[in-house]
Amino acid sequence: MDGAERQLFEQAVRRATTTCSGDAAALDAALDEIGWHDALATERRTAIPVLFEAQGAAVAASSALDHVVLGALGVDPGTGAGAVVLPPLGRWRPPGRLGAGLSAHGLGTSALSRAAAALVVADTGEGAAAVSVPPEALALRPVEGMDPWLGLVVVQAETDRMGPGVALAPDAWAAAVDEARLALGHELVGAAGAMLDLARVHALERVQFGRPIAAFQAVRHRLADTLVAVEAARALLGAAWDDRSSDTVAMAKAVAGRSARLAARHCQQVLAGMGFTTEHPLHRYVRRVLVLDELFGSARSLTGDLGRSLVAGGPLPAPVAL
């Protein structure tokens, strides 16, 4: 895509995420029409940031994360598996274990209950394999929890209703984890940026003591810190796309998660009573980023892991080259 094409693509994606914000199936259809799935196949570095930032900004849900994981695994979603089982909260090991039967513990997007077949990446003891399973064999349990609008389902199944396992290349799952983390990092940044916009508009409109609260330094500095956090995450995501090292990707996901949590805290404080009601959209972002932070490793767990590996004598992540 050249500059103009990219701009049109971005506008179309943004429009789709805004219009279909409450309906994952509708957003999937709209993305297909725009050609997002084709773009994902050929220009991942454009398709992933553009969609996931827009999806975060609109608190929309879709099966895009399934497609990112399937694409990184090298599995063609056209062959029937339109959905994939994600690891449980805070984890990133393959969600399945393959022995005599298949045991699968994890999560799925709303696409999992709609798909004809679901892909489970399973540990075989000698490596990882991809197994196709009918969704009804996965004992899917829809959950509302913190963020009912995300439409997550919990997978907790032992089954022998499955297709043959296809062995995956040794680094295929790691590549899928990296791309999922990049996608989620962009979604967190999109959500954090949208929270900042909401708080910014409120600060300019809300008058107290005879002036907009945006004139008070305590308010200004909270919002400035939020922008710094969002930009730090965005920059590190960009560096991760450039150097494609798993270390940089993990750091970018962690920083994005921490930035989004900080944005939620500061923006909720600035929006005050307004942001505490369900009549204002902020609460949905607050809920969303808590869940997104946990998927494929939270800021807390990734940061602790990094520190522990260094304390144990592991090497520092190579700094991104100029």
Add this chain to the structure above:
Amino acid sequence: MDLDGFRAGLDEWLAREMPALAPGHRGAGTLDEQVAQLAKVKRLAYDAGWMRWGWPERVGGLGGSPLLRAYLGEALTSADLVEPGIYSMTEVLAPTMVDYAAPELAAAMVPRLLRGDETWCQGFSEPGTGSNLAALTCRAARGEDGWRVTGQKVWTSLAQYARRCVLLTRTGPPDSAHRGITALFVDMDTPGITVRPIETIHGAAEFCEVFFDDVPVPFDRMLGAEGQGWSVAMDLLPYERSTALWHRGAHLQHRLGRLLEEAAADALDPVELGEVVQLLAALRARSRATQHRMAAGGRLGPETSVDKVLLATAEQALFDLAQGALAGEMLLADDPVGARWRSEFLYSRAATIYGGSAEIQRNIIARRLLGLGEDR
């Protein structure tokens, strides 16, 4: 010369010339030693060409992208060959000369700075003018054959070593604020200038008070036109937050590596450590994007305040971590290694003060980037 070629050539030169380049002192060295070491390294790097790349040919440079300067500073600070703060002053002072000095003056003077023949300083802050720079009062009065400068500057880094000073003066009426400021290029050996170094908490007299008593400065030493000094200052500040900041980030990365070597494993809190590594990585990623924007000809502006907030946050977090993990060295050791950690920890407290305080950076972000209007 492209960046890859420069990197390969420079790395090879550094490896070969390391015995000649290495400092004679252990640890951080005294300020005198650091200044002498800086002059030596600049001279060797200039003569070999490395210090000239990335600067325009009309000021003695060899042309090429400013990215080359960024990498040179990264390589020199990462190899512990120069103290990054005083090395990077060139990155602020030379662009000001390139952009605002008369061409002959820039051509005559900039090579002396690049080659390390001369140290220069920057006279901005005053006792009554810290964050509120536009209120400065150091007066330049129009005389027969030049300006006559009277007043005082403070926090002037390396003034006691400096041959020249980029000086902001009040040439308009006292209440002319940012409109009545003129930048001058002053020879520090002019009669009437008195320099008094100030000993700081980190143990080096890096900053000075500078007193001007009816000091003559020729008209052709103006940088920009009369009344244009505010633009000179505003254009210079983003340089402080771009290449200089990239160098500092590289230096912090290097010190993080040393910390991991020197600290006992059980002295480091893994979560705190992991967060410091991430903060430095985010700073580097942000600063890298700024370098590339500048190299592509982009004009740097208020968005560099984000870089500065990230630097200050990362620098203080790193040395807070070091202070806890190396408490014995930091608090009790009097050897050069312990003294260096102590000095660096104490210096890091200034990261949220110098070059526009943390509060000023956040004000800039709020007003210029978030459009939150005036704060009154």
